[in-house]
Amino acid sequence: GAGVSQSPSNKVTEKGKDVELRCDPISGHTALYWYRQSLGQGLEFLIYFQGNSAPDKSGLPSDRFSAERTGGSVSTLTIQRTQQEDSAVYLCASSTLGRQGTQYFGPGTRLLVL
Amino acid sequence: SQQGEEDPQALSIQEGENATMNCSYKTSINNLQWYRQNSGRGLVHLILIRSNEREKHSGRLRVTLDTSKKSSSLLITASRAADTASYFCATAVSGNTGKLIFGQGTTLQVKP
Numbered sequence: 001g002a003g004v005s006q007s008p009s010n011k012v013t014e015k016g017k018d019v020e021l022r023c024d025p026i027s028g029h030t031a032l033y034w035y036r037q038s039l040g041q042g043l044e045f046l047i048y049f050q051g052n053s054a055p056d057k058s059g060l061p062s063d064r065f066s067a068e069r070t071g072g073s074v075s076t077l078t079i080q081r082t083q084q085e086d087s088a089v090y091l092c093a094s095s096t097l098g099r100q101g102t103q104y105f106g107p108g109t110r111l112l113v114l
Numbered sequence: 115s116q117q118g119e120e121d122p123q124a125l126s127i128q129e130g131e132n133a134t135m136n137c138s139y140k141t142s143i144n145n146l147q148w149y150r151q152n153s154g155r156g157l158v159h160l161i162l163i164r165s166n167e168r169e170k171h172s173g174r175l176r177v178t179l180d181t182s183k184k185s186s187s188l189l190i191t192a193s194r195a196a197d198t199a200s201y202f203c204a205t206a207v208s209g210n211t212g213k214l215i216f217g218q219g220t221t222l223q224v225k226p
Contacts, residue, residue: 004156033213042202043157043216056213091156102147103204103214105156 002026004106006092012112013082021077021109025094032075033093033103034067043091049075082113120203120217128225133190135220137203138183144206146179147214148188151200160188160201165208195226 005024013019025032034046045059049069060066064082069075079086089108095101121136137146145164149157163170163179163186170177176189190197200221204214 035216042218043204043214045213045215048213059213089155093157102159102162103157104159105149107156 004092004094004104006090006106006109008109009107010110010112012114014114015084016081018078018080019082019111021079021090021111023075023077023092023094023106025073025075025092026104027073029094029096029104030072031095031101031103032069033095034075034077035091035093036061037089037091037108039088046077046090079111082111084113087111087113120201120220122220123218124221124223126223126225127193129193129195131193131224133193133197133222133224135188135201135203135222137186137188137217139186139203139205139215139217140184141205142208143181144208146177146186147204147206148175148177148186149202149204149216151202151219157202190222193222193224195224197224198222 007022030051032049035043036046037043047067048056064080067077089110091105091108093103093105095103119138127133143165145162147162148160150160151157161172161175161177163177174191179186200219202216202219204216206214
């Protein structure tokens with residue numbers, strides 16, 4: 001079966017431009033997570049979707065960051081007016097049970113803001 | 115902020131030796147998970163240990179959990195060059211919606 005997929009694999013953009021990153025979770029997984037990983041660092045939690053509940057946005061670093069999950073499946077992370085410090089690998093994960101479940105990660109999108 | 119702290123930050127061993135990595139955390143947890151990451155891309159889940167468990171095995175992996183000390187260890191026995199990767203612990207915090215809080219990771223190099 002297909003795992004978590006993310007697109008694009010790599011994205012280079014200019015400072016000030018908006019970018020959209022996409023995540024396709026494993027079919028049937030109700031929980032979806034976004035993380036950010038800067039070079040050589042651990043993962044930083046950004047946002048969590050669970051079913052129809054309001055998302056946990058507590059990790060979003062600024063109001064330039066937003067995310068949607070349409071139809072309980074595909075999610076899009078949008079970064080507006082990108083800054084150089086936004087450069088990182090953005091990882092998406094999904095799981096069957098938010099509290100107990102193993103998270104299955106996508107390959108990530110490597111974002112470089114020039 | 116990251117609650118997990120891993121130790122050591124980097125570890126270099128010879129093939130065949132055992133590798134031990136430690137993780138400490140600060141809050142009550144539902145479970146603790148270990149992940150592996152190659153080449154800075156997607157993470158692969160290795161093992162999950164629940165808060166009421168003390169030890170778990172999976173192949174060459176052994177994980178222990180001490181909730182009184184808020185710490186966990188990952189032991190890889192008979193290491194192989196292919197085990198070279200970064201290893202992260204992640205805690206599912208009690209009462210939380212389920213998000214994981216990751217440590218900074220241990221970079222393991224296994225020399226052939």
